[in-house]
Amino acid sequence: MEKRWVPTSICNDDTVKKIAEQLNIDRSLAQILVQRNICDFDQAKYFFRPELAHLHDPFLMKDMDKAIHRIEKALSEHEKILIYGDYDVDGTTSVALAYSFFSQLTKNIEYYIPDRYLEGYGISTAGIDYANDNGFSLIIALDCGIKSLDKVDYANSFGIDFIICDHHLPGDEIPKAVAVLDPKRLDCEYPFKELAGCGIGFKLAQAYAQKHAMPSETYLQYLDLVMVSIAADIVPVVGENRILAYYGLKKLNTNPCEGLRALMEVSGKTENYTITDVVFTLGPRINAAGRIDHAKHAVAMLLCQVDSNSLEQSESINLKNTERKTYDQDITREALALIGDSDILINRKTTVVFNENWHKGVIGIVASRLTEKYYRPTIVLTKSNGQVAGSCRSVVGFDLYEALSGCAHLLDQYGGHKFAAGLTMQEHNVEALADKFEEIVSASITEELLTPMIKIDAEIELAQIDGKFFRVLSQMGPFGPENLSPVFLSNKVYLDRAPMAVGANHLKINIKQQNSPTFECIAFGLGEFQNLLQPKVPFSVCYTIEENVWREKRRLQLNIKGIKVN
Structure with a gap:
């Protein structure tokens, strides 16, 4: 599924310049700090030097x-x-x-x-x-x-x-x-x-x-x-x-x-x-x-x-986790087949699937996989202890909990938050829930929200990436929701050698720009680009920067999130 590349909003240039000078860091990194509301030296010190003394009473x-x-x-x-x-x-x-x-x-x-x-x-x-x-x-x-x-x-x-x-x-x-x-x-x-x-x-x-x-x-x-x-x-x-x-x-x-x-x-x-x-x-x-x-x-x-x-x-x-993986794979395959067999489901803005024999313990994982594939709010239902139990997952920017609130009259119980929730209900309401959930979501979700997004934090040249750049970047962690690992964009990059397929649908590539060193890259789930990338033909990549540790040797690696052939 093609993704939107969305640049982060432009910052105040004077503030970026001031932070870059005060901290003696690359302007692109200063820009990311300002985007994350770190706009002066004291805020930066608090951010880069977390202290247990800062915990609240x-x-x-x-x-x-x-x-x-x-x-x-x-x-x-x-x-x-x-x-x-x-x-x-x-x-x-x-x-x-x-x-x-x-x-x-x-x-x-x-x-x-x-x-x-x-x-x-x-x-x-x-x-x-x-x-x-x-x-x-x-x-x-x-x-x-x-x-x-x-x-x-x-x-x-x-x-x-x-x-x-x-x-x-x-x-x-x-x-x-x-x-x-x-x-x-x-x-x-x-x-x-x-x-x-x-x-x-x-x-x-x-x-x-x-x-x-x-x-x-x-x-x-x-x-x-x-x-x-x-x-x-x-x-x-x-x-x-x-x-x-x-x-x-x-x-x-x-x-x-x-x-x-x-x-x-x-x-x-x-x-x-x-x-x-x-x-x-x-x-x-x-x-x-x-x-x-x-x-x-x-x-x-x-x-x-x-x-x-x-x-x-x-x-x-x-061992339980290994068993869980087997259930997960089998149920995901059955759910995908169920959706693939139904033109109605494919054309909806939500996914609601039900099978009374699915293992309740993994339907949340299956809901996440279906959301990842079809990128729309999803409910996976199964039978458990005389009731129907469901796990729900959303897409970025859509409030799943609010949508479920509109279906409350069909549910015995529900709880969760914007992006993930659970519910129980009676089996005779399953079809009505699917229709009502579709009605509520369709009335409020935009086509933009139904297209996965890659948020670009900064556009940089590959030559900017060196040891100091990565050390400062690493100190922005730990990364997670609302402080995600920054995603960088580089244009007019070239292959240094032919792409190599890895696993089912992944690529290993080496890229460079004029006057830059060569960078090793891993591109998970982007195997379809193997034949589209040609020597001497420029393309664009967005990526995170990470350190690959293998047998006590450390080297920088780009984790490719998206590729666009120019």
Whole structure:
């Protein structure tokens, strides 16, 4: 599918010049900083030198004082505390963090992860019944609960208190919990609104340690878990998240917790991790536990101690990930065939597909693959536990959650955010949902939004790329949503040698410009250009710049995102 190349808006040239001179950096890099609202020396210093001291006071979060007071009461009176969390990466890392931190203070503590298939997303009646049957009087819920009004009321009827630590958008009413920590509450003045669920758990631990004058290492030791949640949950890597991700990556690459260390070992990559590596290497493996079996196994792995059975736990989860890949490939193939057989589906501005036999644990991945191929808002549905369950994915710039809100009368439950969501519904409403979703999306989405976009940060000459250029560029990381790795455009480049096909549809090429060195490039998914690129014929490329490390040798490599033959 052809993509639009869209240049980033032009910056104030005087500001760019000033930043370039103050920092002694290339003007193209200064331009990128200004595009990202870094417009003076102090802002640049804050950006290039993240400090843990820049983290906000956790007591700025509404209800934090109430949460800490209730935990203090539970600890002093030897109450049983249940740490409850969702079954995805953010949920399992949150539970591992909170359980591990508060286990330093009490033995009257357990954790609980709902079964994806029997209980579904969020706080469940079964989870509350478990707490009641086993004498728990306080539940700390992480990465879920902000919309669980009825479940919190149910717990209250047994005299069980809730502390909710969530980062999803609240509804019109806040649950009647002892404390509800969520920066997205309209009445919460916490300065940073985009923490992941594990980030909220981290702030809870930070607040308790801060109040009780505990050493900072008692909560900073979990920065690698927080970073994994930031990466896997696709939250913006700006502000406080960027500080947490920066130090979390440092910890992962130097002294990871035992569970992550073992998982890195079985994945085949043990060093030089970036946010992208976490997203594609560690995240899917942790997720696989809940998709194929039960997410409690992921928590058990993350809680492993040195000299424990961490390698055995991680190998088991790695096998689940292999099994997940098989389901993923088979269901994607079936879904593509279903769409390919239907002229109606091809001509719509949405994709809604349903097969009652598909594995619920991988339909979110399949939805992402269909969105990538057809580039339109997508819902993948299957049958689970007597209901129809669905995973939804959107395209850049279109608010999926708002579109689902317009279909709420057809749904039993739904939740998520702009780009990804989940739902449950009755089977007899499937056809009506497909039609209503199409109606809502068609009325508001533009043709432009239905064409994938490559956002160009700066046009440069290849000769500008040298060691200093890359060192400054690297310090703009960690990269992720809202702080993406810059994409550069270079025109009138030439092949240095014939393209080489790699894998199913990838290319390796070497390119240069007049008066520039030759650069090695990898072009994923662009195999169709192999016969279109000819020696001495100029073409344009857009790309990110990365360092390729192989057998301890490092060299710069261009990761080609798009090619246009002039």
